[in-house]
Amino acid sequence: MNPKKSLSSVQRILVVDDEADVAYSFQRVLAEEPVEVAGVTSGIEGLKRLKKEGYDLVLLDVRIGAENGMEIFRQIRKEHPRQLVIVMTAHGTAQTAIEAMKLGAFDYILKPFDVPELLSILRRALQTAASMRDLVPREGASSAEEKSPGLIGASPAMQKIYKLVGQVARSDAAVLLIGESGTGKELVARAIYANSSRAARPYVAINCAAIPDALLESELFGHERGAFTGAMGQRIGKFERADGGTIFLDEIGDMPLALQAKLLRVLQNGEFQRVGGDQTLHTQVRVIAATNRDLAILVKEKSFREDLFYRINVVQIQLPPLRERNEDILPLAEHFLRRAEKDRGLKFSTATKKALQGWSWPGNVRELENVVSRAVVCAAAESIEPGDLPPEILGHAAAEGTPGDWWKKVQEAAGKDGDLLAAGEKLLVERALNEAGGNVKRASEILGVTRAALRTRVDRHGLAGQD
Ligand SMILES: Nc1ncnc2c1ncn2[C@@H]1O[C@H](COP(=O)(O)OP(=O)(O)OP(=O)(O)O)[C@@H](O)[C@H]1O
Numbered sequence: 001m002n003p004k005k006s007l008s009s010v011q012r013i014l015v016v017d018d019e020a021d022v023a024y025s026f027q028r029v030l031a032e033e034p035v036e037v038a039g040v041t042s043g044i045e046g047l048k049r050l051k052k053e054g055y056d057l058v059l060l061d062v063r064i065g066a067e068n069g070m071e072i073f074r075q076i077r078k079e080h081p082r083q084l085v086i087v088m089t090a091h092g093t094a095q096t097a098i099e100a101m102k103l104g105a106f107d108y109i110l111k112p113f114d115v116p117e118l119l120s121i122l123r124r125a126l127q128t129a130a131s132m133r134d135l136v137p138r139e140g141a142s143s144a145e146e147k148s149p150g151l152i153g154a155s156p157a158m159q160k161i162y163k164l165v166g167q168v169a170r171s172d173a174a175v176l177l178i179g180e181s182g183t184g185k186e187l188v189a190r191a192i193y194a195n196s197s198r199a200a201r202p203y204v205a206i207n208c209a210a211i212p213d214a215l216l217e218s219e220l221f222g223h224e225r226g227a228f229t230g231a232m233g234q235r236i237g238k239f240e241r242a243d244g245g246t247i248f249l250d251e252i253g254d255m256p257l258a259l260q261a262k263l264l265r266v267l268q269n270g271e272f273q274r275v276g277g278d279q280t281l282h283t284q285v286r287v288i289a290a291t292n293r294d295l296a297i298l299v300k301e302k303s304f305r306e307d308l309f310y311r312i313n314v315v316q317i318q319l320p321p322l323r324e325r326n327e328d329i330l331p332l333a334e335h336f337l338r339r340a341e342k343d344r345g346l347k348f349s350t351a352t353k354k355a356l357q358g359w360s361w362p363g364n365v366r367e368l369e370n371v372v373s374r375a376v377v378c379a380a381a382e383s384i385e386p387g388d389l390p391p392e393i394l395g396h397a398a399a400e401g402t403p404g405d406w407w408k409k410v411q412e413a414a415g416k417d418g419d420l421l422a423a424g425e426k427l428l429v430e431r432a433l434n435e436a437g438g439n440v441k442r443a444s445e446i447l448g449v450t451r452a453a454l455r456t457r458v459d460r461h462g463l464a465g466q467d
């Protein structure tokens with residue numbers, strides 16, 4: 001029997017959105033699927049319908065007119081803990097995405113919808129609803145209004161990070177944060193902690209690269225009096241202090257091998273000894289580790305233990321460099337400006353904004369933060385001008401500006417006797433993708449072509465872009 005024809009396999013979706021149009025567009029998009037879409041325009045109405053009729057999937061707007069969609073979501077969770085819910089919003093903030101995933105949302109999507117992406121999420125959700133109705137999200141997650149981790153940026157790449165943060169915050173799994181220097185690893189570690197069930201317990205951070213090898217063991221595990229020259233009294237280490245809470249092991253790639261064995265032991269069975277002590281102590285901590293080095297290479301080179309790598313790499317979150325999410329540059333710059341200017345009412349001039357967006361930010365968010373703080377000090381008037389920026393950014397902006405340079409760049413890319421048109425096209429596509437954070441749909445809007453047309457070119461030039 002064709003499962004599409006069987007009545008019992010028709011799945012039912014409830015759309016809760018104050019704009020009735022949203023439900024209609026879902027009906028249209030899903031016309032070919034074996035689903036039935038119903039729409040209600042208020043959360044209260046949605047709760048009633050859900051109770052009375054039951055649905056396989058709920059699509060919930062977080063702002064339903066005057067109602068708070070998150071409150072409705074909590075109510076749904078309470079009354080139907082196993083209900084699959086996808087949260088939708090037009091205003092992507094870190095905290096709503098994290099909150100939605102923490103409350104157990106199946107996924108979180110931004111309006112306006114990207115149809116192929118939407119379809120793939122819906123299919124996955126419906127499959128899940130059909131096959132494993134026992135996907136039970138954790139109940140009773142505490143409200144986290146004041147836990148906003150201060151993460152800025154609504155690029156698709158960051159939205160993914162927020163989702164992951166919300167998901168891992170629910171568990172006690174070890175998390176490994178990787179990414180270039182200045183991409184926000186420490187901030188994300190704090191966000192995971194602040195949103196976890198251990199938020200009321202200690203958070204202890206240690207930078208393995210900043211402490212001399214000889215002292216690191218005692219920092220981590222403590223020492224007994226007289227353990228080594230200069231060990232005057234007894235000292236309680238970070239693992240002991242973090243008991244019941246979270247430890248953040250920053251720059252873990254720099255930890256000496258000898259100590260890695262001891263770290264593995266405490267992670268495996270919670271046991272450790274203070275330096276110079278013979279008593280075995282116990283601690284129970286959640287570990288978040290970070291590094292900007294490639295641990296897989298270190299493992300190959302035998303400077304990082306493979307077993308430790310697997311221990312800490314249960315969930316991996318990779319923070320994207322700032323140059324891969326250009327749309328976050330200005331919001332971040334504005335954020336740092338507000339923080340640094342102390343009510344002077346400073347603004348970036350248009351030329352300054354352009355220069356900021358044109359730079360590749362090798363030092364990532366930290367570099368941007370420094371550049372903005374410096375510019376605030378330099379700015380004479382109420383607007384920040386390109387002259388207030390460091391010379392390398394300015395130099396780059398100027399070079400980008402002349403058509404002659406662009407021409408040279410195309411010639412270089414094409415090579416001798418190469419196809420200039422193709423080379424120029426590739427550079428343009430690459431640039432638009434860059435600006436769109438790798439999203440093909442957005443890049444196609446920048447270039448004023450259809451998504452399909454751009455997709456063909458992205459593939460033809462062997463570039464990477466997500467749909
Ligand atoms: N998404 C973001 N929103 C707001 N501020 C951010 C964001 N990402 C990073 N920052 C800020 O940028 C600076 C660098 O971030 P952080 O220290 O977390 O980076 P890191 O990845 O740990 O870098 P490193 O590897 O050099 O230690 C911090 O001041 C942080 O507050």
Ligand SMILES: [Mg+2]
Pocket residue numbers: 185186250
């Ligand atoms: Mg760091």
